[in-house]
Amino acid sequence: MTRYSAFAIAREALRDHAGWDRAWRRATPKKRYDVVIVGAGGHGLATAYYLGKNFGITNVAVLEKGWLGGGNTGRNTTIIRSNYLQDPSAAIYEKARSLYETMSQDLNYNVMFSPRGVMMLAQTEHEVRGYKRTAHANSLQGVTTEFISPKRVKQLVPIMNIDGPRYPVLGALWQARGGTARHDAVAWGYARACSAMGMDIIQKCEVTGVMSEGGRVSGVATTQGDIACDKLGMVVAGHSGALAEMAGFRIPIESVALQALVSEPIKPCMDVVVMANTVHGYMSQSDKGEMVIGGGTDAFNNYTQRGSFHHIEETVRALVETFPMISRLKMLRQWGGIVDVTGDRSPILSRTPLEGCFINCGWGTGGFKAIPGSGWGFAELMARGHSPLTDAFSLDRFREGRFIDESVAAGVAH
Amino acid sequence: MLTLKCPYCGVQAEETELHAGGEAHLTRFGPDSSDDDFETYLFTRENPKGVHFERWRHSHGCGKWFHAARCTMTLEVFGTYPAQTTEPPQDIRDAITAKRPGWTWREFS
Numbered sequence: 001m002t003r004y005s006a007f008a009i010a011r012e013a014l015r016d017h018a019g020w021d022r023a024w025r026r027a028t029p030k031k032r033y034d035v036v037i038v039g040a041g042g043h044g045l046a047t048a049y050y051l052g053k054n055f056g057i058t059n060v061a062v063l064e065k066g067w068l069g070g071g072n073t074g075r076n077t078t079i080i081r082s083n084y085l086q087d088p089s090a091a092i093y094e095k096a097r098s099l100y101e102t103m104s105q106d107l108n109y110n111v112m113f114s115p116r117g118v119m120m121l122a123q124t125e126h127e128v129r130g131y132k133r134t135a136h137a138n139s140l141q142g143v144t145t146e147f148i149s150p151k152r153v154k155q156l157v158p159i160m161n162i163d164g165p166r167y168p169v170l171g172a173l174w175q176a177r178g179g180t181a182r183h184d185a186v187a188w189g190y191a192r193a194c195s196a197m198g199m200d201i202i203q204k205c206e207v208t209g210v211m212s213e214g215g216r217v218s219g220v221a222t223t224q225g226d227i228a229c230d231k232l233g234m235v236v237a238g239h240s241g242a243l244a245e246m247a248g249f250r251i252p253i254e255s256v257a258l259q260a261l262v263s264e265p266i267k268p269c270m271d272v273v274v275m276a277n278t279v280h281g282y283m284s285q286s287d288k289g290e291m292v293i294g295g296g297t298d299a300f301n302n303y304t305q306r307g308s309f310h311h312i313e314e315t316v317r318a319l320v321e322t323f324p325m326i327s328r329l330k331m332l333r334q335w336g337g338i339v340d341v342t343g344d345r346s347p348i349l350s351r352t353p354l355e356g357c358f359i360n361c362g363w364g365t366g367g368f369k370a371i372p373g374s375g376w377g378f379a380e381l382m383a384r385g386h387s388p389l390t391d392a393f394s395l396d397r398f399r400e401g402r403f404i405d406e407s408v409a410a411g412v413a414h
Numbered sequence: 415m416l417t418l419k420c421p422y423c424g425v426q427a428e429e430t431e432l433h434a435g436g437e438a439h440l441t442r443f444g445p446d447s448s449d450d451d452f453e454t455y456l457f458t459r460e461n462p463k464g465v466h467f468e469r470w471r472h473s474h475g476c477g478k479w480f481h482a483a484r485c486t487m488t489l490e491v492f493g494t495y496p497a498q499t500t501e502p503p504q505d506i507r508d509a510i511t512a513k514r515p516g517w518t519w520r521e522f523s
Contacts, residue, residue, distance in 0.1 A: 241461035252457035255486075299434040300416070302486045303463050308415050310430050343457050398457045399449060 001196040004108050023188055024068075024195035027202050029227050033061045035382065036220055036229040038207050038243060040064030041073040042183075042368065043360055044235035045190035045201075046375020047382070049107075052197040054376070055383040060199040061229075062191075063222060065206035069187030072237050075305075075337035076368040077260050077282065077294040079273050081118040081178035083145045085134050086404045088392035089346060090141040095389060096373025100181055103372060109189030111181045112287070117272040118178030119148075119156065121322070123167040124278055131173035145175045159269050164321040167279060180273060180284055186371055210247040210357070217247070217356040232357045233382055238303065238338030240361035249353045251361065252398050253340045258297045258365050259307025261316075261334040263326065265289030279318030283326075290332060293319065297339065297365060307336035339364050343398065345407035349378050349390035358382050359395070416484075421494045423476040435469030438481045439501055439520075463487055465510055465517045467502055470494075483510055 002008060002021050012019050035051060037044045040062045051057040064070075080100055082093035099106075100113045122128040131147055138145040150162045153172050162169035191201050202224065209221035210232065219228035234243050238255040265288050275282035280296040295315035298308060312334060320327045342348060342362040347370070349360045360378045363370060377389030392404060416429045425431075436459065443455040460466065466486050471479050481499070483492040483506050492513065493506045502522055510517055517523060 239463075242463055250454075250458050252459070254459050254461050300468060300484075301461060301466060302489060304487065304489060308429065310415065399453045 001192065004110075023192040024201050027061075027200035029061060029063075029200065029202050029205065029222070029224050032219075032228040033200075034059040034229065035231045035233065036060070036227060037062045037233040037235060038220065039071075039235040039237070040068045040187070040191065040201055040203065041071050041235065041237065042069065042187050042190065042371035043237075043363070043374045043378070044233070045069075045187055045194060046371050047233055047235060047360065047378045048194045048199055048375075049190045049197075050376045050379035051383060052194065052199065054379060057383060058197045058199060060194070061227065062194065062199065062201045063205045063207060063220070063227075064201070064203045065223075067203050068191055068201065069184055072337040072339065072367060073187045073371075074184055075260070075335055076183055077284065077292050078180040078183045078368060079118060079178070079275070079282065079284065079294075080113070080181060080369040081175050081273075082143050082369070083118070083120070083134060083138055083173055083175045083178070084406060085137050086346075086406060087141060088404050089406055090138065090143050092373045092377055092389050092393075093370055094141070094143050094373075095376060096370045097178065099372035099376065101177075103181075103186070103189070107189040107193045109185060109192055111185040111189055113179065113181040115177050115179040116284075117156070117174065117176045119153065119272055119274050120173040121153070121169055121274060121276045121278070122171045122173070123169060123276060123322075125170070127278060128170050131171070134173055143175075144177060145173055148172050148174045156272055157270055157274060159325050160274070160322055161324050167276070167318070167321055169322070178273065183368055186368075190375075207243065207246070210243070210354070212247075212354055215355055217354050230356060231382055233360065233378065234357070235360045235378070237361060237363065237367065238340045240340050240359065244352070244359065247352065247354050247357055251348065251359065251395065252343055253348075253362055254301050255303060255338050255340055256297045256300070257302055257304055257307050257336040258295075258339045259311060259334060259336040260292065260294040261312055262286070262290040262292050262332045263329040264332050266291070266329065269325070276319065276322060279315070279322070281315040281319040283319060283323070291326060291329060297341070303338050305336050305338055307334060339367075341365070343407075344403040344405045346404035347374070347393055348395055349374065349381060349387075349393040350395040351381075351385075352395065416489055416491070418470060418482050418491055419494050420472040420475055420478070421480050421496050422478045423472065425472070425475050427472055427475055431472065431474040433471040433473040435471055435479065438467040438469050460520060462519060465492070465514055465519050467519060469497070485514070
């Protein structure tokens with residue numbers, strides 16, 4: 001692997017850029033691996049990376065039915081924050097946020113992490129109380145957030161209309177160290193680092209069955225032949241239900257479409273991320289100048305990856321009151337992804353009824369921000385059998401009533 | 415945009431007129447049931463890629479609950495039927511079979 005550096009750019013500039021390697025090797029599956037990860041999105045690749053880096057397990061294959069990072073990793077609005085209410089959530093999301101800070105150096109790949117600050121607007125009295133409570137919880141958890149006044153909101157985001165008639169801004173929960181990162185680069189950077197450790201990343205390889213012997217996983221059947229493994233990690237987001245069924249168990253997940261859109265590019269006008277949960281909208285400005293706007297989920301199960309027009313209308317209509325200047329912007333494009341939602345809106349990182357088979361899913365509408373923390377914890381769970389980051393997120397919490405209830409705590413949008 | 419025909423008032427209603435009510439034909443287990451039944455009833459839902467049965471409410475119309483048979487991959491609607499039944503009626507099942515031979519959903523096919 002060629003190391004990326006200023007020196008490397010200068011060297012390649014002098015020889016017509018002929019010396020750049022492929023970021024990751026094209027691999028064909030071997031007969032057997034110690035660990036097979038299904039799903040080459042951010043979470044799957046991060047799991048493989050930390051299995052190698054933290055536990056020295058490098059005989060690993062990451063299988064992907066489409067192309068690398070082509071699912072929700074490439075479809076989110078790239079927001080990174082860790083201001084959750086419940087302790088287990090704050091721990092794993094804060095771990096992720098802190099790993100994002102050093103990810104570019106760690107992976108030798110520029111993921112363009114931009115800790116520009118994340119602001120969650122309180123537009124009802126209920127939200128004011130909720131976010132004050134979250135700020136207090138965060139200070140106990142060691143996550144730096146604060147509840148700020150409308151005046152401060154206006155200073156940070158001058159384009160905002162804070163005294164709208166229907167949704168006045170009454171304050172905000174402000175996490176100065178949250179921000180955004182380049183979502184594709186996160187997947188590409190992890191893939192490159194995994195490949196450099198000798199792992200195989202196999203694209204266009206769909207898993208069609210899970211094989212087991214005596215209650216223990218023994219391998220997977222794929223469109224590129226059977227692959228044996230000691231341990232299997234399922235990290236396939238919206239398609240987790242179908243894969244779990246192949247392995248013979250059920251998971252409490254429903255898959256729905258979540259969508260987002262971007263406007264035409266404009267000059268820099270907003271240098272923080274703003275989330276407005278009352279109106280189901282959130283917005284940031286990309287480096288290209290587009291306003292990136294995320295909306296709500298469809299209310300019914302589907303796998304269509306396209307979203308629906310009325311959700312865009314609702315999101316934009318509500319945001320226009322708070323951001324009057326966006327009313328004249330044209331929409332550039334819109335897309336949808338399939339998110340896997342659990343009953344308590346918290347993820348599942350767990351052993352499964354099939355010995356040797358682990359599942360990481362249920363990140364719902366907020367998975368991107370968790371990628372490094374999820375990979376870190378899930379790798380530990382797979383290598384050691386448990387992890388302090390993931391123990392609370394086990395599959396049996398539903399049976400035992402140990403919910404990590406972020407659905408009430410976080411409102412709706414993640 | 416999804417449109418469903420309300421089986422009561424006959425209106426071809428679009429998504430914004432309706433309220434999605436989740437999986438259809440659930441058996442509700444109470445305090446005396448086994449842990450497995452209670453957990454499954456509370457949390458484990460069918461999440462198929464393909465044929466699915468759901469409850470919907472014509473909330474901005476006649477206000478009544480009804481059932482719909484739908485494909486989650488394409489949003490194609492196979493048919494709607496009244497709520498006063500514990501399983502999909504035969505004509506709906508036949509309509510699905512015509513378009514998706516060999517379909518199954520829970521114990522139905």
